[in-house]
Amino acid sequence: MKAKEIFSSYSLKYTQKFIGMALMGKNQTMESLDQSLSSFEDCKNVEFMVHPGYRTIKHTNESNNLEGCGDPDGPDLFSQSSDREHEMFFLTSDEFKGYLMVHNYELLKFSDLS
Structure with a gap:
């Protein structure tokens, strides 16, 4: 059974x-986003998986490693990645907001889906 049928x-x-x-x-660039979205025809909604945020810093003093995923061992590599900051700056950029407006995309929550 396919996921759609189960859901x-x-x-x-x-x-x-x-x-x-x-x-x-x-890899999150305007060009790659446009290439991905322009490949869809007659599509009313698309989930765009992102993990934006500030990266955490692993401290040499273990008692300071309370942030990020992986506690109590301190932040994992994912939460320390600068890629998260890249995504955050991309998603809050005027260029991204302009792209959404020009292409008439609307940001939704899952509760908005019919």
């Missing part, structure tokens, strides 16, 4: 398409 049988909401795996970190 539908439980009345779970889902998008028609998914992007993000090839757009993570430094």
Whole structure:
């Protein structure tokens, strides 16, 4: 059984398409986003997986390593990655906001899906 059939049988909401795996970190550019989105025809909604945020710093003093994933061992490599900051700056950029407006894209929550 496919995921869509399973989700539908439980009345779970889902998008028609998914992007993000090839757009993570430094690969998240306007060109790569446009290439991914322009490949979809007759698509009303797309999930764009992102993990924006400030990266955490691993301290030499273990008692200061309270941030990020991996506690109590301190932040894991994912939470220390500068790719998270790249995504945050990309998603809050005027260029990204302009792209959404020009292409008439609207940001939604899963609760907005029908």
